[in-house]
Amino acid sequence: MTAPRLRAVGGDRVFVRDLVRTIGVGILASERGVTQRVRFTVTLDLGEGIAPEGDEPAVSYVDIVEAIDAETAGHSPLLEQLAERVAGRLLANSRVARADVVIEKLDILKGEGILGVHMVRERAA
Template sequence: MSEMQNKAQGEGRILDRIFVRNLVLPIAIGVYDEEQGVTQKVGFTIEAEVAAGVSPKGDNIEEVPSYDDLANAVKNIVAAGHINLVETLAARIAERCLADKRIVRVLVRIEKLERGPDAVGVEIVRSRPT
């Protein structure tokens, strides 16, 4: 069970979630000299909690946020060009996801897959201001 699931259930509410896991893209990211002018493989996991009552009542995609929306948020942000910090990238993705009023909380995990012996990165959780 993810941290978001534990917290939501601990607060007495159960929210639906949509997610994208293990999306890997070659992107331009990093502050070090060896990271300039090259791309590196970066893994993304996004989990978004959907506001209570949001459901596809008419079985139409327009009625709910979609995992395609999450993946496209990542792709559009990284397509804009080089980003120095993984933290900046994570914050931009979270902000883009929360722009959809139907999403109330989002977890963004970013892993640089070509740095160090294992993946390194950041994970952030952001909520819609109440």
């Protein structure tokens, strides 16, 4: 039996969901010199027509994890700045058209909720 021809519907996406890292982040005095748990969810929209080449992915989830780890190496004052840096690093790959970045502080509200930032960036024309 021959496999049917397939047609792409929109662009493909690569994502990492619910990746938790313990990092230095925050502008409050109580957040300086300490670390806190932060959860990342990042989705990348690939450019139109971008597809894997042989056994190599067009963009890998490993790229996302590496970008997060590189950008969280030091203290970040604001989640917004951190999200912008993660998105910028990922958009440096010409195969990525759009980056959707969610970062959440898990412990700051002591079980009463989660606060965070949701940022979407795309390659400028």
